Amino acid sequence: MARRVKAPDSTAPAGPWLPSLDIVIPLFDRFEPLDAIGPYEILAYVPGATVKFVTVEPGLVQDVLGSLLVHVPTRYSDVERCDVLLVPGGGSFQTMVNDPAFLDWVRRIHAGTRFTTSVCTGSLVLGAAGLLNGLTATTHWDASSDLESYGAVYTPERVVRHDRVITSAGVSSGIDMAVRLAALLTDDVTAQAIQLYTEYDPQPPFDTGSAAKAPAEVLERARTLG
Template structure:
């Protein structure tokens, strides 16, 4: 069972590493990181660099494609070769998935047209330019296409995938093994609960 996660310059680290942590524990799963070119890929926060040995074009099929987001996802929208590869790989997958602004890449590839989908709340308008309808749900599934909201939502998506790729008992065991039992100290994790002041501060932080 091959799970492919493309990394690109300025990817959001938790988008990729969170799902990787869970999916790598699915029996029979083999997780492959791929990149535009073999070498060291730096995340958007700057401190984490991942050595990736495989160019994405070397992958002709996979069971699961998981596309992370980050500032680099927007840059990849202009990479016609990469977008064509995503579209082509989608034809071979059991599940094509995205985390955060990775949904914009699926949208650019034409995979979300006419569907409801989710992404980071700051990218909702961008998502709809690709013919999708944004929803604030944390994870959205349409047949084999799954999208998840910002950053940490990828862990929820991955846990659901664990069940789809194995069974619910295994998924629950992976949840326990990773001790995924979120109990955040604040209730500001979505636009529905965050105050206007928190939203404004989040926008300031995102702007750098």
């Protein structure tokens, strides 16, 4: 699955983006849908970008909630390079971190990326690949100790950047990361236009979107959802 968005025509203001950008998102069974689809929606509008989903073997990949099937026609092993690697989380991270061949691929791809990124527990995959050792990074709030077991220093920030490695916190924070990444790949105005077009203007009805703000009862209930 890939989506190509036409680059601006020659009369449009020049920008710093590359003429083409290959963005790769690996999907394994039990992936968290918003981890992948939220950033995909944003990054597919980056001028010149091609977003490609990859997996172990071509076929249907099921999300962690059990109702979404995505047909992925490309093996990750067939991809030799990309400009952006974006690793989503969900239950799929457990498969990824225990797959030596996949971790080797992540390391090889990372060597040539402009940005290597993660959403939610996707950061544990980067950690297992040895890409976060000694770095401050973020992940889902309930996986902070797992992240630190890979040598990273956990912070509850929504998006953390170290040069070309960018991690984002749980689920919805991947959209924040994708907007920031769009700006890094293009310019602020282009990223702002994408944010406006997608009407990304969060106004949640409750102020319990982070573990630091949520009361104990809500934290306890939230832990039963994962």
